Amino acid sequence: MELRHLHYFIAVAEELHFSRAANRLNMAQPPLSQQIQNLETEIGVPLFYRTKRQVELTGAGKVFLEKAYQITADVEKACVAAQNTHQGKLGRLIVGFTGIATFNMLPRLIPAYRAMYPFVELTLRQLGTTDQVQALLKEELQVGILCLPVVASELNFEIVCRDSFVVALPKDHPLAAESHIDVQQLAPESFIMTTRKVGEGYHDGIINICRRAGFEPRISQEVHELQTSVSLVAAGMGIALLPGSIQELNIKGVVYRRIKNAIPPLETAIAWNKNQKSPSVENFLALARSVAASIATPESLYSL
Known part of the structure; x- marks a missing residue:
């Protein structure tokens, strides 16, 4: 029959x-x-x-x-x-993201994706860059939103956001009276930083910024979330070098000041395994590029 x-x-x-x-x-x-x-x-x-x-x-x-x-x-x-399913309109998509993505890409990207693909089961996992890379290599994530630099030849990366650094200070800090701050002025300060495990590139980048200014940062507190850094700054525990988009987090007792020095910006990228052929991933990437274009001009695709 x-x-x-x-x-x-x-x-x-x-x-x-x-x-x-x-x-x-x-x-x-x-x-x-x-x-x-x-x-x-x-x-x-x-x-x-x-x-x-x-x-x-x-x-x-x-x-x-x-x-x-x-x-x-x-x-x-x-x-x-x-x-x-073939068109990426049905299925499951697992996306990793860092804390900084919650201030630039995620608030714009996720609502747009859910509106366009309501029948895709979207799962979000907040992970540090290092953990995202491992999860992408094991194919436990299909897409990651993470901080560069990262070295992983099995992955593709595409920059979607560039974020200038700012200094987060307690509002009564002497440097709060200045509109722009030289990195050298931070040499005596106690730094609040995320752990290296959260993101090697981000952690090492701040260390290198300070070293180029001629000093080794004195790290008084290590945290797992950027938001925690801001809360500890408000509590007077120290200062923090943070991505400029963190200013969206308006915490009482904290002020943000620009940096005079020419510092390479923090680069946020989407990442995916080169073996990944899912139409859902392709749709997500296409939408991420569109959202990125509304924030800033993204870089071309490249591999590390």
């Missing part, structure tokens, strides 16, 4: 007339009658009462019609599901 046999049977059952059913199916009546007879022979029961005047469903035919409707509907749903 093939799916076409069910379509033949449904047409006859709905028309209760072989000629009309044949016209509806764009076929001749004799082959249709033969197909229905073959179907009845295969099932082993009559599906229709036939007379010269009329055609009626048997009791078995009525039951078979109900099941035939279910089968053809399920096949149609399966086809649509397969098409949607």
